[in-house]
Amino acid sequence: MEYRQPAYEDTLLVAGCKRNDRVAQERLYRKYFELAYRICNRYTPQQNDTLAVVNEGFLKIFRHIAEWEPEKGQLGAWIRRILINTALDHIRSLHRSVAHSPLETAVHLQLNEEALDRITADELLKLVRSLPPVMQAVFNLYEVEGYSHKEIAGLMCITESTSRWHLTAAKKKLRNLFREGQSVVSG
Template identity: 45%
Template sequence: MVMERGLPLTKIEKLLDLIIKGCRENDRQSQQELYRNFYSYAMSICVRYTGNEDDAVEVLNDGFLKVFANIEKFDINKPFKPWLRRILVNSCIDHIKKNAKHSHLADITEANVHQSTEEAPDHNLSYQEILSKIGKLSPAYRAVFNLYVIDGYKHQEIAEQLGITVSTSKANLTRAKAVLRSMMEKEVYQYG
């Protein structure tokens, strides 16, 4: 990412400004530059919602298509990342809804899980592996966990977005955390 190249902030901003201006002119080179620079960030969002990289790339591309189509509306004086993130999360929600007929978002499956605790699980997983674990949650759990824990939505908003009740959202979150904790601990158990 641009941020990670160690350039001073002003230069980063200037570079991003130029790239966005290029994108506004539908310049393919600028589009590729923007895509390349924010690919990792975008993937880190999409993977945890979709559960696998193939679907994540598809959703990511849908999101970037919206970004390029609406780049004129982006306020250059505001940070780009939150704008991109909002578009990507919306794309992910669209993806979840599209697949909702195959996976019931309101279902609370009876998973045999441990009681959730406040403590962090003891693990030796990389960040990507943790995201991969999140992606392995069932669609109903995954959606609620991501929206609530990582993207900061409230249960009421999640319920509205996913078409479920607030109590279902809360229950799914509790179980998602329990399942995730269990998966991460198992990993520790297997490799520890």
């Protein structure tokens, strides 16, 4: 991985945040709020929870800003990782124990292009949000964020086979929800 110099603005914002400068903290919050909201919105089962998770994430960012190492990656990537972990912590707090049997084979979500043309991003988000929180998190981590099952297992404190099970179940449920929605729309 090639080292890239952090943006000058980010360097100044981080320096200010390390000094607990409220203006720098507000600027950092405003600069990364949209990214934070989009990330947390994908993981929270209720839209009402999104802002709470965003704010909890920013509290962690401000508390740990001195730990950011520019040579290990861009500030936005570091913030993104904290926000994803905060959203996962939120999901874990909602569902402390989930027991499922693993399925070893993943079923791919197969929708034809014409069907995808008829669904909006908001409708798709509503379908994903209707999934149980752990299933929703695994789906987002794997399909949206690009994490492997091994990485998901480490992040969520589950086994790789449980991660695969949740992904399979999420895709099956989404297919069924989509079909139900299509029959309601066309019927």
